[in-house]
Amino acid sequence: MAGTGTLSPPLATALGTYFVWTCLFLLGHLRDFLRNMFFSRTKKKGYAPIRQDYEDFYTRRMYYRVHDCWNRPICSAPTNWIDVMERSEVNGQNPIDVTGRTIRCLNLGSYNYLGFAAHDAYCTPRVNASMKAYGWGPCSSRSDAGTLPVHLQLEKEMAEYLGKEDCITCGMGFATNSTFIPVLAEKGTLFLSDALNHASIVSGVRGSGAKVKVFSHNEPAQLEAILRAVIVEGQPRTGRPWKKIIIIIEGIYSMEGEMAKLKEIVEIKKKYKAYLYLDEAHSIGALGATGRGVCEALGVDSKDVDIMMGTFTKSFGSCGGYIAGDKKLIDYLRAHCAAHLYSTAMSGPAVEMVLSALRVVRGLDGTTSGKDKIERLKKNSNYFRGKLLEMGLNVLGDWDSPVMPIMMFKPTSLVACSREMLKRGVAVVVVGFPATPLLTARVRVCISACHTKEDLDFALDMFRDVGDLLGIAYRSKDNQKHLIAARNSGIELML
Numbered sequence: 001m002a003g004t005g006t007l008s009p010p011l012a013t014a015l016g017t018y019f020v021w022t023c024l025f026l027l028g029h030l031r032d033f034l035r036n037m038f039f040s041r042t043k044k045k046g047y048a049p050i051r052q053d054y055e056d057f058y059t060r061r062m063y064y065r066v067h068d069c070w071n072r073p074i075c076s077a078p079t080n081w082i083d084v085m086e087r088s089e090v091n092g093q094n095p096i097d098v099t100g101r102t103i104r105c106l107n108l109g110s111y112n113y114l115g116f117a118a119h120d121a122y123c124t125p126r127v128n129a130s131m132k133a134y135g136w137g138p139c140s141s142r143s144d145a146g147t148l149p150v151h152l153q154l155e156k157e158m159a160e161y162l163g164k165e166d167c168i169t170c171g172m173g174f175a176t177n178s179t180f181i182p183v184l185a186e187k188g189t190l191f192l193s194d195a196l197n198h199a200s201i202v203s204g205v206r207g208s209g210a211k212v213k214v215f216s217h218n219e220p221a222q223l224e225a226i227l228r229a230v231i232v233e234g235q236p237r238t239g240r241p242w243k244k245i246i247i248i249i250e251g252i253y254s255m256e257g258e259m260a261k262l263k264e265i266v267e268i269k270k271k272y273k274a275y276l277y278l279d280e281a282h283s284i285g286a287l288g289a290t291g292r293g294v295c296e297a298l299g300v301d302s303k304d305v306d307i308m309m310g311t312f313t314k315s316f317g318s319c320g321g322y323i324a325g326d327k328k329l330i331d332y333l334r335a336h337c338a339a340h341l342y343s344t345a346m347s348g349p350a351v352e353m354v355l356s357a358l359r360v361v362r363g364l365d366g367t368t369s370g371k372d373k374i375e376r377l378k379k380n381s382n383y384f385r386g387k388l389l390e391m392g393l394n395v396l397g398d399w400d401s402p403v404m405p406i407m408m409f410k411p412t413s414l415v416a417c418s419r420e421m422l423k424r425g426v427a428v429v430v431v432g433f434p435a436t437p438l439l440t441a442r443v444r445v446c447i448s449a450c451h452t453k454e455d456l457d458f459a460l461d462m463f464r465d466v467g468d469l470l471g472i473a474y475r476s477k478d479n480q481k482h483l484i485a486a487r488n489s490g491i492e493l494m495l
């Protein structure tokens with residue numbers, strides 16, 4: 001079923017946004033010009049500026065005006081309610097200080113999809129015990145003295161869970177992409193990367209030095225057209241055939257809340273004998289009846305995905321990432337990946353947390369807690385999305401997805417929404433330019449299995465209130481269509 005929402009702003013909103021940005025841009029440059037004329041800048045003579053010109057201008061003249069909306073420190077576990085540390089007024093270029101007071105907020109910002117990030121009856125005692133056994137950190141890389149029995153056990157159980165021969169873990173999700181992808185490339189490798197892939201994938205692909213072609217976001221038809229063309233043309237200059245082509249996509253796109261069109265992409269990759277690399281950072285644990293991710297949710301055999309990547313930082317409430325695949329591939333990564341060879345291993349307690357959470361998800365703890373969490377997450381997500389659509393908000397993404405970007409379009413609405421929601425006791429993450437195109441600023445809500453109906457209703461009331469205040473309920477006619485289609489296809493919209 002098609003996803004909800006649209007990325008296109010109403011015309012008046014688009015024009016208003018360009019007008020505001022143009023004014024900010026002109027005023028900023030005018031102030032810089034006058035400053036340079038009348039005050040000597042503290043430039044080091046003979047040195048090139050260490051900060052990039054445009055980035056510097058953007059940071060000083062735009063970001064610093066509103067940076068209280070980002071980098072808000074919290075001082076509690078990221079469960080359904082959190083303590084956000086209050087910060088003093090935004091003050092030009094000065095960093096924002098905390099006042100020492102905290103604001104109790106409903107948490108719609110953390111990726112705590114299955115609610116494992118705080119206390120859990122099964123996981124917490126095991127993590128505490130492992131802390132006693134292994135200490136805080138291994139102080140060595142996996143290939144030296146950093147491999148603990150829990151690392152090996154986690155890799156074994158994760159491979160079983162994903163239906164793959166083997167698995168390798170890494171201390172950081174971002175580094176799993178940015179350091180493992182380059183190992184997959186050699187001379188004559190071509191990456192075909194979705195236009196909205198995460199920064200860690202972009203970093204890995206760029207760091208590999210291999211050729212890359214970007215296809216339009218989640219457009220299998222365009223992917224196929226590019227694939228066909230590159231196979232016909234071969235490598236630049238020589239025309240030799242590509243040694244290998246690797247398609248890289250995500251399970252759930254973190255800024256769009258949308259699932260990959262996996263079935264179609266698998267068909268294409270099989271037809272043209274390309275490899276498929278799937279990043280399941282947001283979908284593992286969160287999608288599918290048993291949490292096995294987007295493959296399970298969309299009825300694709302995980303054997304058809306050559307390289308399965310994911311992180312432990314969302315559904316599993318810990319840190320780190322993994323790659324699962326054929327034994328030969330994983331052995332190769334173990335022998336060649338710098339993050340495995342030269343970077344400190346995941347700490348024992350963090351691994352134990354993932355292992356325990358995985359066992360809960362698989363029902364190996366002897367309860368239905370994992371299954372209940374997965375069901376609850378799906379119900380919470382569909383309830384919340386349905387209510388937001390009823391309210392007239394423009395919500396991106398697919399049904400069942402716990403990631404829900406609510407389109408603000410105007411950066412001014414983005415900032416106002418963040419501040420107004422905080423005032424009302426709801427912590428949300430806001431995303432705008434340069435992380436998104438200028439006209440597609442959005443608030444990103446992440447739903448968790450640990451949200452109660454009261455939590456969700458409270459957040460909905462606050463969104464209604466702020467929506468009326470800021471005029472962000474665009475009331476698209478499509479909203480009603482999405483709701484009717486969801487009801488007709490049997491999606492449960494009530495809790």
Ligand SMILES: Cc1ncc(COP(=O)(O)O)c(C=O)c1O
Pocket residue numbers: 172173174175177198200250254279281282311312313320321
């Ligand atoms: C798709 C995707 N891949 C990788 C990562 C990096 O994961 P981590 O936050 O665990 O470093 C993220 C982070 O949110 C992500 O969204």
